[in-house]
Structures are given as C-alpha cells and as structure tokens.
Amino acid sequence: MSIKLHFLNVGNGDCTIIDFPARVVKKTKEEKDERIMMVDVNHNSEYNEYEHVINYYKKNFKNESGGLRSIFRYVATHPHKDHMKGLTALFDNISVINFWDIEHNFEPDQSGPQWEEYKDDWDRYVEIRKGKENPKVLFYTDAQKPVQYWNEDCIEILSPSKELYDFVHTKEDGTKRNAEEIGAQLNNLSYVLLIHINNLKILLTGDAEPRCWEYILKNYKEKIKNIDILKAPHHGRESAFHEETIKVMNPKHIVFSVSEDCEYVVPEKYKKAAPRAIVYKTCDLGSFILDCDFDGNVTLV
Numbered sequence: 528m529s530i531k532l533h534f535l536n537v538g539n540g541d542c543t544i545i546d547f548p549a550r551v552v553k554k555t556k557e558e559k560d561e562r563i564m565m566v567d568v569n570h571n572s573e574y575n576e577y578e579h580v581i582n583y584y585k586k587n588f589k590n591e592s593g594g595l596r597s598i599f600r601y602v603a604t605h606p607h608k609d610h611m612k613g614l615t616a617l618f619d620n621i622s623v624i625n626f627w628d629i630e631h632n633f634e635p636d637q638s639g640p641q642w643e644e645y646k647d648d649w650d651r652y653v654e655i656r657k658g659k660e661n662p663k664v665l666f667y668t669d670a671q672k673p674v675q676y677w678n679e680d681c682i683e684i685l686s687p688s689k690e691l692y693d694f695v696h697t698k699e700d701g702t703k704r705n706a707e708e709i710g711a712q713l714n715n716l717s718y719v720l721l722i723h724i725n726n727l728k729i730l731l732t733g734d735a736e737p738r739c740w741e742y743i744l745k746n747y748k749e750k751i752k753n754i755d756i757l758k759a760p761h762h763g764r765e766s767a768f769h770e771e772t773i774k775v776m777n778p779k780h781i782v783f784s785v786s787e788d789c790e791y792v793v794p795e796k797y798k799k800a801a802p803r804a805i806v807y808k809t810c811d812l813g814s815f816i817l818d819c820d821f822d823g824n825v826t827l828v
C-alpha cells in the first residue's frame with residue numbers, strides 16, 4: 528500500500544496532489560475510500576512551458592468507470608497569487624468537496640499590473656470563502672484545535688495558530704497592520720501539514736517563513752524529527768530557510784517547486800543542514816511523482 532505525491536511543474540508557484548490509498552483505519556477499523564487532496568494551484572491555460580494543471584488532473588485522476596475523481600480536500604495554504612492562480616478554471620472543471628482556508632484579513636493590491644491576471648481567481652476565492660459554492664469551507668486559526676477529517680488521513684495541522692494569526696495582523700506596539708503589511712507577513716500563516724502514517728512522515732509547508740518555524744520548533748519539535756519528504760517552504764528560497772528546524776527534521780527527500788530563473792533558491796544550504804537529503808526540483812524534473820510506502824521507502828516515478 529502506498530501514498531502518491533504528485534509535484535506539478537508550475538514554475539514559481541505550488542501545486543501538489545496527494546493520492547491517499549483506500550485503507551482501513553486501525554483505531555476505528557473503519558474503511559476509507561481513496562481520496563485526493565490538492566494543495567494550492569498555479570495554473571495558466573496560456574503557458575506552454577509549465578504543466579497544464581487541469582489537463583494533468585484529467586489524465587491522471589480518473590475512476591474505474593472513466594469519470595473524473597473529485598478532490599476530497601483542497602487546501603489553500605495562503606492566498607498569495609502563486610498559490611491560487613487558476614482557481615476558477617480548477618473549480619469550473621473539477622468537483623471539490625472540502626475547502627481548507629485560513630482565517631485572515633489580507634487583501635491583494637489592486638493597483639498593480641498583476642491584478643488584471645489575478646482578479647477573477649481572487650473574486651472566485653472570495654465567493655468560495657463566503658460559502659457560495661458547494662465545498663464545505665473550513666477556516667483554520669488554531670493548530671491546537673482538532674478539526675473534522677484530519678484524523679482520517681493522518682494529517683496533523685502544525686500551523687496556522689492563534690499566535691501566528693496575531694503576529695501577522697498586529698504590530699509589536701499593539702496596533703493593527705494594514706493590508707500591505709499583512710501581505711508581507713502572510714507566508715507565516717501558511718498551513719503546515721504533517722502527514723504521518725505508520726513510519727512515514729511527509730511535511731507540506733506552503734510558504735512558511737522563520738517566524739512560523741520558530742513557533743513549530745517550540746511546539747512540535749518531536750513531531751518534526753526525521754521527516755521522509757519535505758516540501759521546501761517558499762519554493763526553497765532563502766527567506767524561508769530556517770537552519771535549526773531543517774537540522775531537526777533531517778529530511779531524506781526535499782522537493783523544490785520552482786522555476787529555473789528563480790535566483791533566491793538555496794538547495795546547498797538545505798544539503799548542508801540535512802546531508803542525507805536527496806533534492807528534487809520541478810524545474811529540472813518537470814512534474815514528477817513520489818510513491819511512498821508506510822515504512823518511509825520513497826520511489827521517484
């Protein structure tokens with residue numbers, strides 16, 4: 528039995544699709560169907576050089592009768608453009624049952640040239656957040672509070688938390704940050720998800736930056752020891768590299784979701800902090816799959 532992680536080559540952005548196998552949950556002896564979780568999307572129908580997310584999904588996620596499987600759980604790690612571009616196309620083409628969002632007061636800058644190519648997806652995101660579409664929406668603020676579904680797929684939510692929410696929205700002097708300031712700190716409110724099945728540990732990190740890693744180190748040091756697969760936070764950029772945490776994690780496999788032209792990526796720092804790690808970059812490999820058994824054996828497909 529194995530779990531498959533699809534890392535899509537979407538340039539400077541993220542799109543990870545996780546295919547959970549059907550299995551029996553030990554504690555409850557309950558049978559669980561196969562499930563798909565998608566974490567973020569960065570899709571542009573007009574780009575040829577990167578993966579066409581919708582076509583990739585249609586090709587790879589059919590059920591036995593040839594129909595398209597639903598996304599059981601879509602996770603928006605944080606609402607920056609490179610993590611939600613193409614949301615409209617995705618929701619128009621694929622059925623989504625649950626939508627995991629974070630609680631935040633972020634508003635994108637609507638004056639810049641990027642706004643036009645982003646506006647539709649932002650508007651759709653706001654509609655989904657308001658519950659105007661089918662997916663059941665979860666707003667998450669506190670990593671200490673259990674939520675529905677997380678036990679079923681062995682997912683533990685390490686971030687966001689109330690503490691990080693307060694940091695992102697409030698300055699040290701107690702006054703509120705404005706939208707631009709919230710945007711600058713928003714990476715620290717990313718979902719950080721630990722999938723822990725038997726001996727296998729996978730850590731999905733959004734764009735979590737050092738403030739978030741300090742929080743996780745303080746609260747979850749034991750949990751993040753000996754990670755099998757780490758999705759490097761913030762596309763492996765220097766701004767999210769937190770040496771002490773990487774040393775604790777000592778990951779065996781590190782995935783960088785990034786384009787060739789990004790100058791700020793620091794795989795050598797990761798390698799130094801975690802010498803045993805094998806590094807995978809979407810810009811080198813294109814889209815790829817890691818197939819993992821529950822003892823932590825990982826195969827590149």
Ligand SMILES: [Zn+2]
Nearest residue numbers: 540609734761
């Ligand atoms: Zn990003």
